[in-house]
Amino acid sequence: MRRVFSLCLPDWPTDRLRRMAGDKAPPADAPLIVVGREGSKRLVTAADAAAVALGVRVGMPAAKAQALVAGLTIRDADPVGDAEALERLALWVLQRIAPIVAADHPDGIVIDTTGADHLHGGEAAMLDGLLGRLAMSGITAQAAIADTWGAAHALARFAARPTVIAPPGHDASVIASLPIEALRLPAAMPGELRMLGFERIGDLLGQPRAPLALRFGPEIGRRLDEALGRSAEPIEPIRPDELVEARRVFAEPISAAETIARYTAKLVVALCAALEEKGQGARRLDLICQRVDSRAQAVRIGMAKPIRDAKRITRLLCDKIETIDPGFGIETMTLCATIAEPLGSRQSVTSLIEEAEPDISDLIDTLANRVGERAIYRAAPVASDVPERSVCRIPALAxxxxxxxxxAWPRPARLLLRPEPVETIALLPDHPPVSFTWRGVRRRVKRADGPERVFGEWWKRDAELSAVRDYFRVEDDAGERYWLYRAGDGEDAATGSQRWFIHGVFG
Incomplete structure (x- = not known):
């Protein structure tokens, strides 16, 4: 089932100006507006949240906005610059989210995420991850996922706070309560419809199409059908000029899995030859199959390091052919290297003494493309005495x-995601517990070692100035070993709650 991700950037012109200004940008709470010309009039074309909170509205005369808000920062509109920057952002999203991405001018990006969400931990995680990255870059965003471009576009702009996910296979009820402006109709049409008593999309759903088409043309019916999935609305994916790709157009549509696999192998050979000419290897590949009904099916694979091994790439792509729904047939197949990096020639080891290092990248690529890149990682140490901060995840081949x-002190093989409270019987201030109850099971301590005192990192936040933990390694009657700690020094309440927690389990 098709799933579409619509990203709305309501403050894109002002956010872009702040990013361009860098350190010279006005403070975030300083009102900023963008002014453009409409004929001889100077009107507000964009306003940030601070300006809107003070009463400035898009379409307001610039002179009125200046009189309304003291100290208002005004910049000239640059629609061409905004459009070019939006295209660059779409390319960034293309490399990180899904194979089919396009700029949805003037204030958004549309993404066909069919079959790609599992690579990011699901749709909710994908939404949160992308919006989180944009927020860190100072870009205000809201987003929605639905079965169609029209529904996702409407939800992102009129229902997302800041996100909303429509259930797969949803009906018209998800957009029925939205205003008619959500249908992407021409600017003057919503006002004319309101004069006739139409306020919501639901008001149009039950109306006969003929009278509406006679007065307003086919636009209303077309937009309703696109939003409800009754007619196709293809997304034309953005492609950078330097993108390396191979394409095959068929005189007769193909649909058999064996045929798709055969032509995939031919495209891989052609792509690897093109990459070799440029001295590059592919890190991310997208196979896009354009069906005869104007719908696209896409497969994305990623590699831990740049490669151009045709046999290996073909196997990774063919592992995902079962996810391609050919419908009534595929008329065009395109294989493109979305991310390509320099790849020099590799000299084989010929020494009788040195042994070649084992190459596990093939295994990592296979696993990562099945369960997602985030599920395959290595643990790396971090310079911190606080246990949960002393480890981080890095890519498997980093x-x-x-x-x-x-x-200095042994660490458990398994560190819990977060410390869990336990009930203990212990002698204070610095004795280990005699017994403890964890997850409903009481365990009697047979042996113990400690304490290892860990101090808070005062330079991170004031609350850790006096915070301490006393860690103990304990072994119960069954021979199981655990890592417990007391929050505090056992005497001073300012150092912690004096409660006990379990933080890890030794192998």
Whole structure:
């Protein structure tokens, strides 16, 4: 089932200006507007949240906005610059989210995420991840996922706070309550419809099409059909000029999995030859199959390091052919290297003494393309005494960070995601517990070692100025070993709650 991700950037012109200004940008709470010309009039074409909160509205005369808000920052509109920057952002999204991405001018991006959400941990995680990155860059965004471009576009702009996910296979009820402006109709048409008593999309759904088409033309019916999935609305994916790709157009549509696999292998050979000419290897590949009904099916694979091994790439792509729904047939297949990096020639080891390092990248690529890149990682040490901050995740084939693991005190093989409280019987201030109850099971302590005192990192936040933890390694009657700690020094309440927690389990 098709799923479409619509990203709305309501403050794109002002956000872009702030990013361009860098350190010279006005403060975030300083009102900023963009002014353009409409004939001889100077009107507000964009206003940030601070300006809107003070009463400025898009379409308001610039002179009125200046009189309304003291200290208003005004910049000239640059629609061409806004459009070019939106295209660049769409390319960034293309490399990181899904194979089919297009700029949805003037204030958004549309993404066909069919079959790609599992690579990001699901639709909710994909939404949160993208919006989080944009927020860190100072870009206001809201987004929605639905079965059609029209529905996702409407929800992103009129229902998302800041996100909304329509259930797969949804009906018209998800957009029925939205205003008629959500249908992407020509600017003057919503006002004319309101004069006839139409306020919501639901008001149009039950109306006969003929009278509406006679007065307003086919636009209303077309937009309704697109939003409800009754007619196709293809997304023309954005493609950078330097993109390396191979394409095959068929005189007769193909649909058999064996045929798709055969032509996929031919496209891979052609693409690898093109990459070799440029001295590059592919890190991310997209196979886009254009069906005869104008719908596209896409497959994305990623590699841990740049490669141009045709046999290996073909196998990774063919592993996902079962996810392609050919419908009534595929008329065009395109294979493109969305991310390509320099790849030099590799000299084989010929020494009788040195042994070649085992190459596990093939295994990592296979697993990552099945369960998602985030599920395959390595743990690396971080310079921190606080246990939960002393480890981080890095890509499976990332180079060593150079940091070493602490060896003064043993660390558990399994560190819990977050410390879990336990009920204990212990002698204070610095004795280990005699017994503890964890997850409803009471365990009697047979042996213990400690305490290892860990101090808070005062330079991170004031609350850790006096915070301490006393860690103990304990072993119960069954021989199981655990890592417990007391929050505090056992005497001063300012150092912690004096409660006990379990933080890890030794192998």
């Amino acid at each position: 180079p060593d960070t150079g940091a070493g693991w602490p060896d």
